[in-house]
Amino acid sequence: MLCGGSLSTVAALHLDAGELMNILVTGGAGFIGSNLLRHVVRARPGDRFVNLDRLTYAGNLANLAEIEDAPNYRFVQGDICDGQLLAALFEDEAIGGVIHLAAESHVDRSILGPGEFVRTNVQETLALLEAARAAWARRGTAGRFHHVSTDEVYGSLGDTGLFTEDTPYSPNSPYSASKAASDHLVRAWHHTYGMDTVITNCSNNYGPWQFPEKLIPVMICKARDGEPLPVYGDGGNVRDWLHVQDHCEAIDLAFREGRAGRTYNVGGDNEWRNIDIVHAICDAVDERLGAQPQGPRRRLVTFVGDRPGHDRRYAIDASRMRGELGWTPRYTFERGLRETVGWYLDAGEWLAACMDGSYREYFERNYANKMG
Ligand code: NAD
Ligand code: TDX
Numbered sequence: 001m002l003c004g005g006s007l008s009t010v011a012a013l014h015l016d017a018g019e020l021m022n023i024l025v026t027g028g029a030g031f032i033g034s035n036l037l038r039h040v041v042r043a044r045p046g047d048r049f050v051n052l053d054r055l056t057y058a059g060n061l062a063n064l065a066e067i068e069d070a071p072n073y074r075f076v077q078g079d080i081c082d083g084q085l086l087a088a089l090f091e092d093e094a095i096g097g098v099i100h101l102a103a104e105s106h107v108d109r110s111i112l113g114p115g116e117f118v119r120t121n122v123q124e125t126l127a128l129l130e131a132a133r134a135a136w137a138r139r140g141t142a143g144r145f146h147h148v149s150t151d152e153v154y155g156s157l158g159d160t161g162l163f164t165e166d167t168p169y170s171p172n173s174p175y176s177a178s179k180a181a182s183d184h185l186v187r188a189w190h191h192t193y194g195m196d197t198v199i200t201n202c203s204n205n206y207g208p209w210q211f212p213e214k215l216i217p218v219m220i221c222k223a224r225d226g227e228p229l230p231v232y233g234d235g236g237n238v239r240d241w242l243h244v245q246d247h248c249e250a251i252d253l254a255f256r257e258g259r260a261g262r263t264y265n266v267g268g269d270n271e272w273r274n275i276d277i278v279h280a281i282c283d284a285v286d287e288r289l290g291a292q293p294q295g296p297r298r299r300l301v302t303f304v305g306d307r308p309g310h311d312r313r314y315a316i317d318a319s320r321m322r323g324e325l326g327w328t329p330r331y332t333f334e335r336g337l338r339e340t341v342g343w344y345l346d347a348g349e350w351l352a353a354c355m356d357g358s359y360r361e362y363f364e365r366n367y368a369n370k371m372g
Helices: 006-016 031-043 061-067 083-092 107-112 114-139 174-193 215-225 244-257 274-289 319-325 333-345 348-354 357-371
Strands: 022-026 048-053 073-077 097-100 144-150 196-202 229-232 238-240 262-266 271-273 301-304
Touching (some): 031 048, 048 083, 061 073, 097 244, 107 357, 174 196, 196 244, 215 333, 229 357, 244 262, 262 319, 301 357
């Protein structure tokens, strides 16, 4: 167990005092970041949120239209690797806390091009840690640095068992290796420099505004259009699914109340085989749109070549998050999936804007060798 002694006390006092806090959120135009900002900008009117996002293919300001004019919100387009921009932001905005989400986040893309994952996930985390350390040292304050990470750093489970915070790291993809490296940097900045850090390692998220490259939105879009549903391998890989809103509440809680230097696992206690999720999506789309003349959409399932290095099973033990911080997920998977399917079926314009030329190019590259 890591404990930050006096620094954690300072941070807890600062956050409990209910003073105005200026918080830098990185990657806030992506899936989880935009859900988080729509939540906290309204739930925490006494805090100010500065969203720094480079707007890669995965960043989309349309996700934030509901809050773009909020008085406690500002968007800055920029790259976290830009040290000068970071120094100016910490200074001008008097940033007192960081919630770091910016990353390359898709495993299949990391297999096609690992270099960008190391640059973005590792080097940018280093740049951000150093900018925060310098700014807080200059100001003589102990700001909080919350790093948002993934359960994939722990590797793959067999048929039983759960990932705890003590499970040794064993990343298997370029994506998870780059996230593991960034977690280690954050941990080291706590031990070496006494930075007030928190890391959350979360399982698979689903919900509205997820870029249509991940399993659930890919399958909803293809089922809607009556296209083949590409299930990797035998479809028996297991993921632990959590609604993004529950993850965002966990992030907000851990950022405010988590102990300095501590890691918290976040998960839904909600394991599903991929093939069962795909069937559930087919049924939900049939229910909303009616079955096709050719028959139910389950017939569209197409087993394709496997993802290289495909982790078999992830499952999270979130008892520290529940016991220490009192977090409980509120969504049942039945409700969350039904609402998510409905959201995507109503989001034609948003989806069409995501599916531009570079999206089609990625899709062809990723699926060409799997479809054979
Ligand atoms: P996402 O791909 O939807 O969004 C990433 C965002 O980061 C985008 O808005 C992008 O423009 C921005 N970004 C990328 N590089 C940047 C840079 N150099 N400078 C500034 N901004 C940059 O990702 P997501 O699914 O929302 O994931 C957010 C975080 O949560 C990631 O760190 C990811 O590893 C982690 N996570 C995701 C999941 C999941 O299921 N999606 C689960 C656990 C943890
Ligand atoms: O077309 C597909 N067919 C398929 O069978 C896709 C896109 C995925 N899959 C499988 C691979 C996985 O077993 O579905 C499962 C989920 O795949 P993804 O949605 O790509 O997620 P995963 O690789 O599990 O990683 C996700 O969860 C952890 C996020 O992308 C990460 O950012 C997060 O850290």
